Amino acid sequence: MYEISDGFLTLQVELGEDLPEAIENADGWVSLPTGERWxxxxxxxxxxxxxxxxxxxxxxxLAGTYFTCPDLVVTRRPGVHEMFAAVRDLVSSGDHEMSLRRLE
Incomplete structure (x- = not known):
């Protein structure tokens, strides 16, 4: 588990075997100061x-014809810092409420 935080939000990413700067496929959890988790x-x-x-x-x-995922965030480049930047932007704009899945 790799965790990065800036004091406002915390992003935890399940890495598997790849290095943090090379990861291209990860599950993550976003914790906001309000206690909400996504x-x-x-x-x-x-x-x-x-x-x-x-x-x-x-x-x-359909033999790879489509891809679907309810909380998908696609980044242009690999790495946890790219993922963190995307989440930070989603949270600052409020778009995380439409793009991510809220956890109970």
Missing amino acids: SATFLTYREMGRIMERWAGTGEC
Whole structure:
């Protein structure tokens, strides 16, 4: 588990085996000062392509024809700092309420 915080919000990311600056696929949890918690699934464009190519062979999602995820945040570049920047922007604009999944 990798955690990054700036005193306003905390982003925890499940990394797996990749280094924090190279991660392209991660599950994250956002904690706000209000106590609210939100989930996020982070992918890069490249990782989405790899997943859909794999699904083309397994038959999932009409053989990789589409991809869906309720709390998806797609970043252009890999790394937890890219993920954090995206979440910070979502929270500052209030868009996290539409884009992320609120946890009870």
